[in-house]
Amino acid sequence: AITVRGEGTATTSLQQGLAKAWITADQSDNSTSDSFNVTSFADNATGQITLTLSNNMGNTGYAVTNCTPVSNASGLDGSGDSKTPTTGPIMQARDHSGSDFDPNCHHVVLNGDLA
Numbered sequence: 001a002i003t004v005r006g007e008g009t010a011t012t013s014l015q016q017g018l019a020k021a022w023i024t025a026d027q028s029d030n031s032t033s034d035s036f037n038v039t040s041f042a043d044n045a046t047g048q049i050t051l052t053l054s055n056n057m058g059n060t061g062y063a064v065t066n067c068t069p070v071s072n073a074s075g076l077d078g079s080g081d082s083k084t085p086t087t088g089p090i091m092q093a094r095d096h097s098g099s100d101f102d103p104n105c106h107h108v109v110l111n112g113d114l115a
C-alpha cells in the first residue's frame with residue numbers, strides 16, 4: 001500500500017486513485033487505438049459495445065467515464081453505461097437527438113477496485 005501526500009496536508013491511496021482500465025475504441029471499423037486492462041470489445045449493435053477486461057473489477061460499484069465526440073451536433077454527448085458487470089461494462093453511444101450511432105471513438109475509463 002502506498003499513500004501519497006498532496007499539495008496540502010491531505011493524503012490519498014495511490015492504488016485507489018489509479019484508473020483500472022481504459023480504451024479508445026473505434027466502432028466504425030471495430031479497431032482500438034490504445035487500451036489498458038482491456039483485452040477486446042464486442043460490437044453488439046448500433047452504438048453499443050461490451051468491454052472485456054484482462055483483470056475483472058472487484059465488484060459492480062465501479063465508476064465508468066465515457067465520452068464520445070458527436071459529429072452531427074455541437075459539443076460532446078456522453079455515452080450511457082447500461083450495466084456494470086465485473087467483467088466489463090456495456091456502453092451505448094447516442095447523439096443529442098437520442099439516436100444510437102457507431103462513433104469513431106468511445107473513450108472509456110474505469111475506476112474502482114480490481115478483483
